[in-house]
Amino acid sequence: MTTALLPIFGLILLGMWLSRQDFPGSSFWPQAERLTYYLLFPALLVSKLATAETGAVELERVWLLVIAFLVLGTAVMLVLQKWIGWQGSRFTSIYQGGIRFNTYVALATVSQLLGDAALAIAAVAIGAMIPLINLLCISVFAFFGSGQRPSIISVLTQIVRNPLIVACVIGILWNVFQLPWPDAVGLLMQLLGQTALPLGLLAVGAGIQLSALRGSSSAFIWACAVKLLLLPLIIVVLCLLTGTDGLMRDVLVILGMMPTASSAYILARQLGGDAPLMAAIISGQTLLAMLTIPLLLMLLL
Numbered sequence: 456m457t458t459a460l461l462p463i464f465g466l467i468l469l470g471m472w473l474s475r476q477d478f479p480g481s482s483f484w485p486q487a488e489r490l491t492y493y494l495l496f497p498a499l500l501v502s503k504l505a506t507a508e509t510g511a512v513e514l515e516r517v518w519l520l521v522i523a524f525l526v527l528g529t530a531v532m533l534v535l536q537k538w539i540g541w542q543g544s545r546f547t548s549i550y551q552g553g554i555r556f557n558t559y560v561a562l563a564t565v566s567q568l569l570g571d572a573a574l575a576i577a578a579v580a581i582g583a584m585i586p587l588i589n590l591l592c593i594s595v596f597a598f599f600g601s602g603q604r605p606s607i608i609s610v611l612t613q614i615v616r617n618p619l620i621v622a623c624v625i626g627i628l629w630n631v632f633q634l635p636w637p638d639a640v641g642l643l644m645q646l647l648g649q650t651a652l653p654l655g656l657l658a659v660g661a662g663i664q665l666s667a668l669r670g671s672s673s674a675f676i677w678a679c680a681v682k683l684l685l686l687p688l689i690i691v692v693l694c695l696l697t698g699t700d701g702l703m704r705d706v707l708v709i710l711g712m713m714p715t716a717s718s719a720y721i722l723a724r725q726l727g728g729d730a731p732l733m734a735a736i737i738s739g740q741t742l743l744a745m746l747t748i749p750l751l752l753m754l755l756l
Contacts, residue, residue, distance in 0.1 A: 459567050460752075463560065464745045466653055470660025488658040488717070491651055496558065497622035499648030500578050504626025505636060507575030513703065514579060520699065520707055521583040524690045528554055529591055531689075532681060536599075543599035545674055547728040548719075550595045552678030552736035553686070554588055556713040558619060559655035560741075564709055564748070566652065569702060576706045582623030584710070586614045592722065600727040662717045663741055667734035678715075678736045683747040687712040691755055705756055712751050714740035 474484060532553050536546050558581060565577045614620060629636070668675075690711040694704040715737055723733040 460564065460749060463563050463567060463656060466656035467560075467660035467663075467741065467745070470657035471663045472660075473657070474661035474663075484658055484661040487654055488662070491559070491655040491658060493618050495647050495651035495654060496562070497618045498644045499562070499651045500581075500619060500622040501626040501629070502641070502644035502648050503571065503574050504578050504623060505629035505634075506641070507571070507578075507630065516697070516699065517576065517580050517703065517707075518583045520690070520693055520697065520703075521580055522587065523693050524686065524707075524711065525554065525584070525587055525591065527689050527693075528681070528686050531685065535677060535681075539677070541674060544727055545729045545732060546599050547592075547596050547726070548723050548730075548733040548736060549674050549678045550599075551592055551719040551722065551728070551733065552675075552715045552740065553681035554591060555715040555719050556584070556588075556682075556710060557659060557716045557741070558585075559652070559659055560744070561710050561713045563652045563656055564713070565706055568709070568752075569705060573702045573706050576703055577710065578623055578626065580707060580710055582620060582627070585617055585620050589614050589617075592719075593726075596722070596726040596728065659717065659741060663738045664734050665738065667731065667738050672732070674732060675735050675739060679740055679743055682715060682740060683712060683743060684751075687751055687755060708751075708755055712744070712748055714744040 470484075473479075474481075529550075532546075532550050535541075536549075541549060561581070562574065562577060565573050687708055690708050691704075694700065694707065699707075717737055720730060720733045720737055722728065723730045
């Protein structure tokens with residue numbers, strides 16, 4: 456199983472190396488990530504959900520488990536904040552590092568290890584995780600951030616306009632209503648989706664900032680420990696308690712062990728978080744995940 460992860464990690468490291476070589480240029484990588492986020496990944500999600508056997512996916516159970524582990528993860532970090540006493544803006548970055556996940560790495564890992572059936576479950580779970588994570592993160596910024604507090608309207612607008620959520624809704628509705636899926640449309644979506652995973656992983660690697668890791672503090676260690684180790688264990692316990700096994704358990708555990716998303720840095724800058732710490736957490740978790748993911752896969756699945 457862990458051998459199948461080598462191409463994923465290889466693409467991340469290749470993207471990191473290409474960025475250091477300034478190839479094909481520093482302006483390329485932000486645009487590549489934008490293309491992947493707004494077009495390629497949505498095409499992949501629509502394609503997989505519209506044609507998947509979603510009758511086998513227990514939507515309510517997936518969503519309840521997603522809500523449960525995100526709420527428990529939030530509770531753990533709030534307890535740590537009270538115990539350790541992190542400053543407000545610092546805690547916002549630690550929280551994002553502990554609760555967000557990298558969609559690109561997650562879908563690539565699920566696809567590589569478990570196949571298309573699991574990818575449909577992952578897409579359904581992601582459709583629940585993204586809005587809830589955004590609501591939780593914005594709430595934490597409202598209570599702990601040092602910048603301007605976002606309004607509820609702006610938060611809801613951001614969620615509704617998220618291209619990954621829009622893609623999940625379109626794909627699920629297309630499937631539920633059994634709308635026709637022309638061969639030409641299917642081929643187009645398939646070609647776009649095939650491009651999403653490699654380009655997305657290269658962009659993840661290009662975004663790693665080794666300089667941000669200098670002088671990393673205990674806050675960085677806590678964020679990595681919660682996200683890469685504790686959250687997957689919480690998910691395993693929840694699955695045991697609810698009798699969830701098979702593909703659904705495997706998908707949720709894999710989603711839980713993913714490093715945090717690069718979009719967390721943008722939010723930290725915009726809403727008064729600790730941006731340097733956030734950059735360190737994103738880069739450090741992405742590199743550490745190359746060790747923790749294979750280890751946890753052997754221990755937990």
